[in-house]
Amino acid sequence: MAIGIAALIITDSMTLVVPWLIKEFIDVLPGKPSSELLLKYVFLLLGVSLFLVAGRYGWRVYMFGASRKIEFDILNRLFEHLLILDRTWYLKQKTGDIMSRATNDLRAVREFFGLGVLILIDAVFVIFAAVGMMSWINFDLMLKVFLPLPIISFLFFYFVKEIGKRHKAVQEHLALITGLVQQNLAGIRVLHSFVQEENEKTKFAQLNNEYINKNLAVTRIFGIFTPTMVFILGVAAMLSLWMGGKAVIAGSMTLGSFVAFNGYLMLLSWPMMGIGYVFNLTQKGMAAMGRIQEIFVSQSEIKPAPEGTGTLVEVGDIEFQGLKFSYPGEDTLSLKGIDIKIFQGQTLGVVGVIGSGKTTLAQMLLRFYDPTAGALLIGGRPIKEIHRLRDSIGYVSQEPFLFSMSIRDNIVLGRVSATDRELEEIVRIAGLKKDVERFPHRLDTLIGERGVSLSGGQKQRVALARALIKKPEILILDDAFSHLDSETEEEILENIQGQLRQTTTLIISHRLSAVRGADQIIVMDAGQIIEQGNHASLVRAGGVYANLFQNQLLAREMEILL
Numbered sequence: 001m002a003i004g005i006a007a008l009i010i011t012d013s014m015t016l017v018v019p020w021l022i023k024e025f026i027d028v029l030p031g032k033p034s035s036e037l038l039l040k041y042v043f044l045l046l047g048v049s050l051f052l053v054a055g056r057y058g059w060r061v062y063m064f065g066a067s068r069k070i071e072f073d074i075l076n077r078l079f080e081h082l083l084i085l086d087r088t089w090y091l092k093q094k095t096g097d098i099m100s101r102a103t104n105d106l107r108a109v110r111e112f113f114g115l116g117v118l119i120l121i122d123a124v125f126v127i128f129a130a131v132g133m134m135s136w137i138n139f140d141l142m143l144k145v146f147l148p149l150p151i152i153s154f155l156f157f158y159f160v161k162e163i164g165k166r167h168k169a170v171q172e173h174l175a176l177i178t179g180l181v182q183q184n185l186a187g188i189r190v191l192h193s194f195v196q197e198e199n200e201k202t203k204f205a206q207l208n209n210e211y212i213n214k215n216l217a218v219t220r221i222f223g224i225f226t227p228t229m230v231f232i233l234g235v236a237a238m239l240s241l242w243m244g245g246k247a248v249i250a251g252s253m254t255l256g257s258f259v260a261f262n263g264y265l266m267l268l269s270w271p272m273m274g275i276g277y278v279f280n281l282t283q284k285g286m287a288a289m290g291r292i293q294e295i296f297v298s299q300s301e302i303k304p305a306p307e308g309t310g311t312l313v314e315v316g317d318i319e320f321q322g323l324k325f326s327y328p329g330e331d332t333l334s335l336k337g338i339d340i341k342i343f344q345g346q347t348l349g350v351v352g353v354i355g356s357g358k359t360t361l362a363q364m365l366l367r368f369y370d371p372t373a374g375a376l377l378i379g380g381r382p383i384k385e386i387h388r389l390r391d392s393i394g395y396v397s398q399e400p401f402l403f404s405m406s407i408r409d410n411i412v413l414g415r416v417s418a419t420d421r422e423l424e425e426i427v428r429i430a431g432l433k434k435d436v437e438r439f440p441h442r443l444d445t446l447i448g449e450r451g452v453s454l455s456g457g458q459k460q461r462v463a464l465a466r467a468l469i470k471k472p473e474i475l476i477l478d479d480a481f482s483h484l485d486s487e488t489e490e491e492i493l494e495n496i497q498g499q500l501r502q503t504t505t506l507i508i509s510h511r512l513s514a515v516r517g518a519d520q521i522i523v524m525d526a527g528q529i530i531e532q533g534n535h536a537s538l539v540r541a542g543g544v545y546a547n548l549f550q551n552q553l554l555a556r557e558m559e560i561l562l
Ligand SMILES: Nc1ncnc2c1ncn2[C@@H]1O[C@H](COP(=O)(O)OP(=O)(O)OP(=O)(O)O)[C@@H](O)[C@H]1O
Pocket: 091, 327, 328, 330, 334, 352, 353, 354, 355, 356, 357, 358, 359, 360, 361, 398
């Protein structure tokens, strides 16, 4: 960057030499100089021009290179920061908006640091130097010519403010558009199946139209700004010609000085407009940097436990003590005082109607959020104090997410060090063996956009394998078998129980067959535990669970009959 700036200043200084050479040239003319002397001036001018070309190349390379480096660093830091932010933050964000900040806004910042800084230094230097030269030639004339200056500054600041405001609106709108595109692409199948293409097209066209209008608003104000500046400069030139001309006639100024004075005045026209452009870039860059900065200052609310506070090597019992929780920004409690103890190595079954708080309960164990009130202890220690807690937990979420990579890579994400034999074993336990054998490249088959599409049940089992290969101390299955038939489900559950004897397991399910064998079962309703016991005792109690059991039994018999 420093080299670039140096090259720029040297180049600019050379530009200033040109009117001076012309002045000398004109001033020697009345003395009838030899052709040799005249040729000397011509070659000098040629030399300066060549030097200018080289100088321009120099600053371009160095300045733009530096701005790319700045962009690169910001993007890296941004990605790192995005990786550590927690759910509470992501809940409040739109993916499209984040994407827009990482691309459009970042580009605006780069343009500011490259082009913007460059033009700024260029313009400020040329303005000061040219005005300096003019005062040196004729201080009096310089003062008169710049009489309109206060008006310029006033107009200038008005424009700058207005341009900034309009730029911010453009950037924000662009984020909106990115958001819509991102959402539509993610849900393209839904759009197709609901024949919503036309609707979305109209919606997009409308947003796009507004975007153009907002951009035009910026262009409009620029359309006024630039000509205004040119006009003011024109007035200055007029004053200079008139008063300078009089001075030459009066003999108080040489013709060469008069020409040079006007030459310097003309040199000002580019930086005057350049400054306008810089302010444009600066406003854009600042608005953009502000939007990127908003991500940088966001912090995770979940503070990781300090190192050395002990990991979950030996787990111990899990205890919910009067735990209450409401989602960030929500008034109602999603968990209203949960008290339960799960002994190490045992299995807890969780059932309950939709929205009763089952997933929320599981997420407390993963510490996606901290409790609003009450406590959650593992092995007698508050969960907040357990370092690298999630290392010890295998979690299969209700809507498993698989990456667009091979099945193998998706599974070993759980534990990169897993051997091929372990992998094979896990594939068997997760009931994936037969499926994998049918895939074109077995475990190396790609999933998603560039590979095969998995069925819902296959996805669930890949996600299960990913959790199992961690050999977790705690295993959480959130409705993990909803896409499987009861037989497969039973088979897999048996496999798991045979394999992970030491593991404390939490099975959330809508199907009672999945929790039937659990050591303990809770029935949840509206964030509370309404029944608790094991299968036999709950059936005997004749409550919600018993009812549900009868219904599901009946349904199953019907299934077999039909
Ligand atoms: N991110 C969230 N922000 C705000 N409220 C939420 C959020 N996620 C869930 N809730 C609310 O918390 C309550 C419990 O939801 P939860 O997902 O735990 O239910 P669930 O028992 O897992 O239901 P399901 O059987 O459908 O999976 C619901 O009332 C839901 O609206």
